Amino acid sequence: MGLSITILGSGSSGNAALVSDGATRILVDIGLSGRETARRLRECGLSPQQISAIVLSHEHGDHSRGLGPFARDLEIPVFVTDQALQASGLTLDPGRRQRIDSSVPFDINGILFTPFAVPHDARDPIGFTIERNGIKAAIVVDLGCLTNLVAERLRACDCIVLESNHDLRMLQVGPYPWALKQRVMSRLGHLSNDSVARYLANEFDGRARHVILAHLSKKNNLPELALESARRALEGRSALRSNQTRLELAKPDEVSRTYSY
Ligand SMILES: [Zn+2]
Ligand SMILES: [Zn+2]
Structure with a gap:
């Protein structure tokens, strides 16, 4: 096997x-409680003891909630930037903490992580491409807009996990207070279905076998809206082999199937 990705949970x-890669198993973010993370790993036929490392995208609770107890019990390395660790308020045993930089690639047992900055209202938030055995995947959630840098990093990926947080109209008329709506819509907030569609219609290179729409808002989006908007954008790209791309959804309360490459 080259590389596999399973979404244990996705959303606020x-x-x-x-x-x-079959030998090394890494958690990218741990925003579920330690107990819930262990339960979902068991669903995949794994025990927490089979996890080799944790990598953190940013400090927000929905990405880091389970970090303290989980990493403490397992004594495994945690790859996190200085700023994200500081902002999380968590303390990690110095022997276990692996300092990463938002623009410097790092390797975990032969799996190459290339972090890159994303626009989001956290301290030094990052997305990743992940490469092993000629396979390349990307996990990019929590970003207010899809910058040139992000679009560039999403090139030549076999699998893209990308936030499709809200439907703009549902957000505008929805229950959030005005200040929160502003935050979500801002360039440092979350990515809308429209932004994802614009990316798929204009910049996506058509290479990925799966584009997995992630971090959907329960209040401001519907799975069918996110899928339909992305599907329509892809339809216009038939010249780019985009008909080989399957759209998938990552759900908040369900472990996804395992995407293997
Ligand atoms: Zn966030
Ligand atoms: Zn988030």
Whole structure:
């Protein structure tokens, strides 16, 4: 096997993805409680003891909630930027903490992580491409807009996990207070279905076998709206082999199937 990705959960109630090459298993974010993370790993036939490392995208609770107890019990390395760790308020045993920089690639047992900055209202938030055995995947959630840098990093990926947080109209007429609506819509907030569609219609290179729409808002989006908007954008790209791309949804309360490459 080259590389596999399983989404353990995705959304404001908690984000975690399992990345594996068959020998090394890494959690990208751990926003579910330690107990819930263990339960979802068991659903995948794994025990927490089979996790080799945790990598953190940013400090927000829906990405880091389970970090303290989980990492403490397991004594495994945690790859996190200085700023994100500081902002999380968590303390990690110095022997276990692996300092990363938002623009410097790092390797975990042969799995290459290339972090890159994303626009989001956290301290030094990052997305990742992840490469192993000629396979490349990307996990990019929590970003207010899709910058040139992000579009560039999403090139030549076999699998893209990308936030499709809200439907703009549902957000505008929805229950959030005005200040929160402003935050979500801002360039440092979350990515809308429209932004994802614009990316798929204009910049996506058509290479990925799966584009997994993630971090959908329960209040400001519907799975069918996110899928329909992305599907329509892809339809206009038939010249780019985009008909080989399957659209998928990552759900908040369900472990996804395992995407293997
Ligand atoms: Zn966030
Ligand atoms: Zn989030």
